[in-house]
Amino acid sequence: MNRPYIFCHMMTSIDGKIMGNYMRTPEGNAAGSVFYDIAFGKKPYYRHQGWLSGRVTTDDNFTFYKKPKLDENAPAVPDGDYAAEKTGMYYVSVDPSGKLGWTNNKLTYVDTTAHVIEVLTGKAGNAYKAFLRNLGISYIIAGEEQLDYERAVEKLKELFGIETLMLGGGGVLNWSFIQAGLCDELSLVIAAAADGSDETPALFSTRGGFTQDKAVSFRLRDAQIKDGGSVWLRYLIDNAEKGE
Numbered sequence: 001m002n003r004p005y006i007f008c009h010m011m012t013s014i015d016g017k018i019m020g021n022y023m024r025t026p027e028g029n030a031a032g033s034v035f036y037d038i039a040f041g042k043k044p045y046y047r048h049q050g051w052l053s054g055r056v057t058t059d060d061n062f063t064f065y066k067k068p069k070l071d072e073n074a075p076a077v078p079d080g081d082y083a084a085e086k087t088g089m090y091y092v093s094v095d096p097s098g099k100l101g102w103t104n105n106k107l108t109y110v111d112t113t114a115h116v117i118e119v120l121t122g123k124a125g126n127a128y129k130a131f132l133r134n135l136g137i138s139y140i141i142a143g144e145e146q147l148d149y150e151r152a153v154e155k156l157k158e159l160f161g162i163e164t165l166m167l168g169g170g171g172v173l174n175w176s177f178i179q180a181g182l183c184d185e186l187s188l189v190i191a192a193a194a195d196g197s198d199e200t201p202a203l204f205s206t207r208g209g210f211t212q213d214k215a216v217s218f219r220l221r222d223a224q225i226k227d228g229g230s231v232w233l234r235y236l237i238d239n240a241e242k243g244e
């Protein structure tokens with residue numbers, strides 16, 4: 001299969017949480033900078049061309065649960081995918097039924113600017129696709145009822161030239177890709193902090209019924225001590241189906 005190299009890059013607390021009060025401690029802040037610099041800093045380690053997030057992560061960080069302004073009478077859009085722009089960095093959001101209320105086709109994460117690509121399924125209607133086109137937001141369609149992961153990542157390579165893709169959370173999306181054998185590597189920054197909350201999401205999750213709790217093994221490749229007592233661990237994932 002002709003897909004990008006996919007690495008999952010995440011920051012967690014000592015107890016494996018991807019959100020929470022621990023992030024506001026000095027150790028959490030230090031780990032946050034380590035996390036950013038590895039992927040997006042002056043000398044990025046992976047040199048990826050895009051990062052992929054779940055719908056909830058996008059709503060939490062960029063679209064803030066706004067409802068999209070839809071015109072139910074919009075003229076029918078052409079069938080298939082829509083590549084509005086080719087650039088060097090893409091933010092790709094899985095949004096199967098078209099819920100995200102974008103207002104712009106670009107976003108800025110710290111000092112990284114990216115063009116937005118939506119990954120839709122057949123559940124997203126004409127009005128939502130017309131809304132994306134009006135904003136100049138690219139989209140690909142991968143699957144009818146269920147997300148077709150393989151098709152999604154193949155299209156990201158074919159249509160946008162993404163050779164290396166960061167899988168950037170949350171836990172539901174991460175586990176979906178790992179269970180599908182579509183994640184080659186895990187890059188994990190663990191902050192030297194925890195808050196013990198039982199309400200925050202973890203690094204991987206079967207929530208939503210997209211996946212099962214089938215165990216996966218990881219092969220440690222490297223371990224480094226970083227700022228604020230954080231550690232950077234790199235694992236290869238044993239069930240990954242290799243891209244070309």
Ligand SMILES: NC(=O)c1ccc[n+]([C@@H]2O[C@H](COP(=O)([O-])OP(=O)(O)OC[C@H]3O[C@@H](n4cnc5c(N)ncnc54)[C@H](OP(=O)(O)O)[C@@H]3O)[C@@H](O)[C@H]2O)c1
Pocket residue numbers: 009010011012017018019053054055056057058060061094095096097099146147168169170171172173174176201205208210
């Ligand atoms: N610490 C870090 O490094 C880090 C990184 C990223 C995110 N986060 C945090 O993680 C939290 C969100 O994580 P989360 O696990 O709750 O949610 P998530 O993975 O961001 O999003 C889950 C949603 O994405 C869609 N989705 C995911 N997998 C799918 C699949 N296999 N098939 C179809 N749709 C799929 C579904 O959208 P629909 O509901 O629309 O169907 C699903 O409800 C946020 O608070 C975010 O800020 C932390």
